[in-house]
Amino acid sequence: MTIMVTGSFGQVGTELLESLVQIQGHSEVLATDIRIPDGDYEFETEVLDVTDQERIRYLIKKHSVTSIFHLAAILSALGERMQDRAFDVNLTGTFNILKAARDLGVEKVIIPSTIGVFGSETPRENVPAVTVERPETMYGITKVAAELLSSYFRRSFSLDVRGVRYPGLISYKTVPSAGTTDYAVDMIRYAVAGKGYVCYLKPDTVLPMMYMPDAINALLNVWLADGEKLRYALEYNIQAFSFSPAMLEKELRTHFPDFRVDYRPDYRQGIADSWPSSLDVTDAVRDWGFSCDYDFKTMVSDMIEHLEGKQTHWEK
Ligand SMILES: NC(=O)c1ccc[n+]([C@@H]2O[C@H](COP(=O)([O-])OP(=O)(O)OC[C@H]3O[C@@H](n4cnc5c(N)ncnc54)[C@H](O)[C@@H]3O)[C@@H](O)[C@H]2O)c1
Incomplete structure (x- = not known):
């Protein structure tokens, strides 16, 4: 096998x-x-x-x-x-x-x-x-x-x-570089590194993550x-939470009070605007027991914990 x-x-x-x-x-x-x-x-x-x-x-x-x-x-x-x-x-x-x-x-x-x-x-x-x-x-x-x-x-x-x-997926092990929701990972790592962040989406762009x-x-x-x-092939919607760049900035400020974000939307704003802000996960729960361990706050805390001390790797 x-x-x-x-x-x-x-x-x-x-x-x-x-x-x-x-x-x-x-x-x-x-x-x-x-x-x-x-x-x-x-x-x-x-x-x-x-x-x-x-x-x-x-x-x-x-x-x-x-x-x-x-x-x-x-x-x-x-x-x-x-x-x-x-x-x-x-x-x-x-x-x-x-x-x-x-x-x-x-x-x-x-x-x-x-x-x-x-x-x-x-x-x-x-x-x-x-x-x-x-x-x-x-x-x-x-x-x-x-x-x-x-x-x-x-x-x-x-x-x-x-x-x-x-x-959108958030992780600390690999630097994402090709998606529209990558800002979330970037914003957290900039906050951990003690730097300000320039976000390519508008502050109120809510996306499922x-x-x-x-x-x-x-x-x-x-x-x-x-x-x-299984009633479907790939169509099972899943998500844990929805948030916007402004919500993430606010949450990060509870850990790093001096953290600031500048918003300069680029072509990725148009992509994000065409996507929904939340998904119904009922079918995934019913057919194969979908559930999540992390909510928004515990995800942010866990990301910070793992990224602290890792800046050298991220700065490469
Ligand atoms: N990361 C996210 O936020 C996200 C969100 C929704 C769906 N997905 C889906 O999850 C899957 C994995 O995404 P990911 O985030 O790991 O993407 P990624 O861009 O991080 O990785 C894609 C991998 O595919 C490889 N690749 C590119 N062209 C190839 C080719 N011709 N042959 C073989 N390999 C090739 C790349 O080298 C890379 O290792 C994809 O189907 C993606 O659509 C990802």
């Missing part, structure tokens, strides 16, 4: 791998990415560009892969600057993974979707699983297509494809869930 992860060294993969090794043991985890960063890893690694269909098939056969966590993606902000690449990686890459999994008998494929699938015609608050999905970004368009392809493979080929729609430990648990729980109970 081998679990293959694509896009392993990104923000989600880095932390998912730690958990998978704990659950499965290092010999059963294969980390792949388009580039493998230098390091000593307790699991096997292979270079894999998910746009390369033949290499996907070769690695599935070589390692007798039984589950695939497909994380390789070009995220929202980067996708607006690299549209061809976003199309190739997010859409062709996902189609390649699904076809190879179907043809080679992979038991489960787990794919995170995103709030990026929504657009300004989606209701703003408490968005249900099935709703208007007319995104206005290249990222969103490719991720809607990935959701639809996943449902199609489930229905037409009985391929067990599962996933969640992630909100989640702390990474809860995000990883959610993905593992959906992977291990009873398949009979």
